Amino acid sequence: MHVVLQSKLLDAAEYDMASSRLKIFMSNGQIREFCDVPDYVIDDLRNTSSPGSYYMKLIRNRYRDASLG
Template sequence: MKLSILNYDRAISRGGTMEATLNSKLIDAITYNKATGKLRVFLSNGQRRDYQSVPESVVTQLTQARSPGRFYASQIRGKYLPI
């Protein structure tokens, strides 16, 4: 999966799963599986949130957002089914 590196520190792709550390006060890191659409969000308070059927385009927007925390709150949380 190709993602341009803008507002996250690093991205690693392993077997179809992308891992990225985000530059955010709310989110520490994410993992995303393109084949399943599963997005795992690691929050800075230690909690983890899993979502299903998240399109790759939404994950790309999250990683490129000026504020990944705001994007997550407005475009992912409450819009995609939690696992």
């Protein structure tokens, strides 16, 4: 599932249900990929009024960032 986001921090997100991976496309061109993310997170991210705040508070430090190795 690919979602375009209205945010100064984030451009888009992709979620792969088979692997439970969430890929975040940052406005600065960076891409972050998180492991073991529940499927409701992509819906919450899409529906929140502030995707950037949601990412900072509820994704960034909660799930393992596979893109950092």
